Structures are given as structure tokens and as C-alpha cells.
Amino acid sequence: xxxxxFMSETYRAAIIGCGSISTxxxxxxxxxxxxxxxxxxxxxxxxxxxxxDEFRVRGRYRDYREMIERExxxxxxxxxxxxxxxWCGRIEKVS
Numbered sequence: 001x002x003x004x005x006f007m008s009e010t011y012r013a014a015i016i017g018c019g020s021i022s023t024x025x026x027x028x029x030x031x032x033x034x035x036x037x038x039x040x041x042x043x044x045x046x047x048x049x050x051x052x053d054e055f056r057v058r059g060r061y062r063d064y065r066e067m068i069e070r071e072x073x074x075x076x077x078x079x080x081x082x083x084x085x086x087w088c089g090r091i092e093k094v095s
Contacts, residue, residue: 010034013029016067018048026055037057048061
């Protein structure tokens with residue numbers, strides 16, 4: 001039997017980067033009852049819209065700082081691939 005004290009909270013989650021790997025992260029978050037995926041962020045509007053529509057996420061941002069400030073997620077995930085490293089380097093301080 002688990003300790004229910006630790007399972008009563010809901011954690012707000014956000015993903016930075018809507019490339020192909022973000023699908024796995026979004027599925028993972030949505031598979032956990034105690035996690036609510038509240039926002040996504042990407043510099044590319046089409047990728048952002050497609051991923052947000054796919055996972056029914058209302059919070060959609062092109063600026064990660066604005067997303068963090070407005071949404072206040074407890075869990076933040078930076079989904080990056082090597083080809084995205086040029087702009088992901090600017091968001092290292094989120095981690």
C-alpha cells in the first residue's frame with residue numbers, strides 16, 4: 001500500500017520544444033493522473049499548434065519565459081534533439 005499523502009497533489013507540467021520527441025513526453029505526463037499538462041512552447045508556430053491540438057493543451061507559447069511566468073508549472077521538460085541545440089541553449093536556465 002502506498003502513502004496517500006504523496007499522491008493527493010496535482011502537478012502542473014510544461015514542455016519546451018514540440019519536435020517529435022515531445023510526443024513521448026506529453027504521453028508520459030498525460031498517463032500520470034497527478035500531472036496536468038498545461039502548456040507547450042516552441043519557436044515554430046506549426047509544430048506548436050499541431051502538438052497542442054494533438055494533446056488538447058490550451059497554453060501555447062513561443063517564449064518560454066512568458067510560459068513559465070504565466071503557467072507556473074512545477075514540472076518543466078526541455079525536449080531537444082541535437083539539431084535544436086542552437087536555440088535550446090538559450091533555455092538552459094529553465095532546468
